[in-house]
Amino acid sequence: MLEFQKVTRRFGANTAVDSIDISVPTGQMVGIIGASGAGKSTLLRMINRLIDTSDGCILYEGVNVSVLKGQLLRNWQRDCAMIFQQFNLVPRLDVITNVMLGRLNHRSTVASLLNMFSDEERAMAIAALERLGIERAAMQRAGTLSGGQQQRVAIARALMQQPKVILADEPIASLDPRNAQIVMQSLADINKRDGITVITNLHTLDTARAYCERIIGMQAGKVVFDGGPNDLTEAAARRIYGAEGLEDAFSEAVTSTSFAASRPAKSAAFVAAGLEPATAERPAMKKAAKA
């Protein structure tokens, strides 16, 4: 159980995350949606303490993780793996070393600095890569891989941490539809088979609906929606993204990265607007300015 109690984060005069109270039971797959700047990323980073909370606290199994320090903090970060939009691998190291770096907190620093990884750890790394279907890239340098492959390496590294929670910060935002699907399926599979809680920021509604059993909508640092995929109607989505009353400003299909939703709907939306994709948002902006 992951509990948020009045969690707040301020950057100067700005309040990025404003007094959030939610709780996530173990084993849930949660999607967080919201416009850019709504505080999704900040919220996620506060969980594993890449950012500290200004107020309130986050409890995991009753332990206040917002005040951990030193080794206890690093142990919590190990238990709470994170996947990033830009993968955050070490580009100059080979894939298998990158994956084995997920074990750093489980072992002695001196052995790590001497690059001494045990046979079991190598076997674990290969198994993790195999599970993600990229074992053949094991000896390549991570920087030479495609985005989709790098993200799968990052997930393999997260698995090596043997975490209790996996946080994913826009894991598919820089991937093509095919790779986005693979990455989301891997996360869903990890959630189902290993029972690991997965909390992921997403910016496409259909992905959130397809993979998450619970969706949290954020706007200006506050939770404005919390429900199952079926509760996320178009009206609810308009509320989350602050697009109420703008008929053509909001087309779900335009942002979609899945195969099924995007192709026919996208062209229909453009035909309706009578515009090329690159200029499609201009009439919307004009209306927004008037409103």
Next chain:
Amino acid sequence: MTSTDIHSPLAYTGGDGRYDIDRHYCDLRRQRRLYTFIGVGAILVALFFSLWFANETNAGKFFDRLPHFFDFVGDLMPRDGWEVWRALFDLSSPYYDGSFKYDYPDGRVYITVSLFVPEYFYKMIETLNIALLSTAIGFTFGFLLCFLAATNITTSRWLRFFVRRFMEFLRAFPEIVIAGFFLAIFSLGPVPAIIAVAIHTIGALGKMFFEVVENADMRPDEGLRAVGANWFERVWFGIVPQVMPNFLSYGLLRLEINVRASTIIGAVGAGGIGEVLRLSISRGHEAKTLAIIVLLFSTIVCVDQLSAWLRKKIVGNQAFEFGA
């Protein structure tokens, strides 16, 4: 302002029909030209007076002394061209008259009964050894210190301040000054030279290194932080692989500089090729002087070429690879 007059030229023109932006541009250009003119004029005036002052404070007047420019070259002419090579390879000279000037075989370093290393090659190796050792020591300590001086790695402002001032102190004095100090303590020989060049190298490389570290991409570091890695692990796996090619490149550049530095230090008594060069110039041994200059020049060219080649090998195209 409504959307219609954004595109109307009327909104931007003054009474004379010119665009406001155009008038503003011309004003700025005029101002910039004026400043450039004043700036260049000031530099020319300053240059004239400093040259005049230098000439006044010089012992002899510049133009009076100019005809003597080639006297030194005349002093360097050996009896015949082969003398230079005899001096370089320690072969006996036909002009040998018992004086030290033509006694080239003196100073041979025998390895076996008949095989020897010519004196100047041996001295050159001594100088190269000083350069190599001091670069290695400087690289090691510069590497250890630079992470403590980098803003993105060390959060403690006081530690950073202390380490940076310490490195500034190390590189504040030229090698020759430090060498003079250590020569007084350790007496003549290469050890004070090694210490002196190494100290300067720690400060110089440390500064280069921490600037490279501060330019490093912090995303791998963030990824490792999320893994639960400690400070040493984050530096070693997140930062070092990125910065190592640049570190080696700077290290090789420093090696080139240190070869020259240890030559100069030799001239103040720290041994090596610099010492014999100073001695042979002051004694007027023209063939020996030329031999040393030839050797020095070709060695420096070789070191420069070698380090350029190595740097290209190490940094190569990888450094320019996208996302690396």
